[in-house]
Amino acid sequence: MDAVDLDHPNSARVYDYFLGGTANWAIDRVFGDELSKLVPIIRIGARVNREFLGRAVRHAVRNGITQFLDLGSGVPTVGNVHEVADTIDPESRCVYVDCEPVAVAHAKVLLERHGDPARQAVLHADLRDVDAVWKAALATRVLDPTQPIGLLMVSVLHFLDPQEEVPGVVAAYRDLLPPGSQLVISHATFDAVPDEQLRQFQAGVELYRQAGIAASPRDRETIRSYFGDFELAEPGLTWLPEWHVNDGPALLREQPAACCFVGGLGVKR
């Protein structure tokens, strides 16, 4: 596994800091505090994203998904995918994938202590290496490629650089998925964001850039295009606090656009 880079803040560890986790270093906390000053809503935004992830996983399980591939899964925190899925289907399965060594190491420890190797696995990989990730995910034998898979790309695609790669990467995963699979995406956007948050988030993106982290909010049409011909489940691509809000907690319901994140779930027919 690659050495942990402690000379630069890292998106996985900064996100963990925002969620109240302990898998972060001083450099991540200093960066996170600076970012929070520029974008005061960002900590709540991280929780909004986790809430969306939980609602989307529950929706997928209720609609026949028994196994998940979680790309850019992050440091394990409250409401991990397998934990959420297990509340509805105790036999659910999940493979986690992340490129950040700290996130992967924490996930391994969590699964060694509390997991079931027949039902969960974690891979250290770059999600852009589609074929390698797919082969490695199937080699765990946790996933059954003949059955629908819930593919999660939650708050990760805006970190891909160069952004020109994103459509091809997502399309390659869409093609690999068996029929009936479901694709969940959440993504940062500047489209129709209130002026105040827009200015703040633009400053935040610039701060990320200076720290060597590419963060690319995209317009809704572009994000919508990542679902290809998958059928978007109701209510379509929405602000995260507007998506299936009756199925669990949803912060920022009163000002959904302030979170600057949209998301949705598409089904492969």
Ligand SMILES: C[S@@+](CC[C@H](N)C(=O)[O-])C[C@H]1O[C@@H](n2cnc3c(N)ncnc32)[C@H](O)[C@@H]1O
């Ligand atoms: C903001 S966190 C999101 C974590 C989780 N998906 C969630 O929504 O709570 C983004 C994660 O994507 C990971 N990531 C970024 N680029 C990646 C890549 N190319 N391949 C795999 N993981 C990546 C980061 O390491 C980080 O853990």
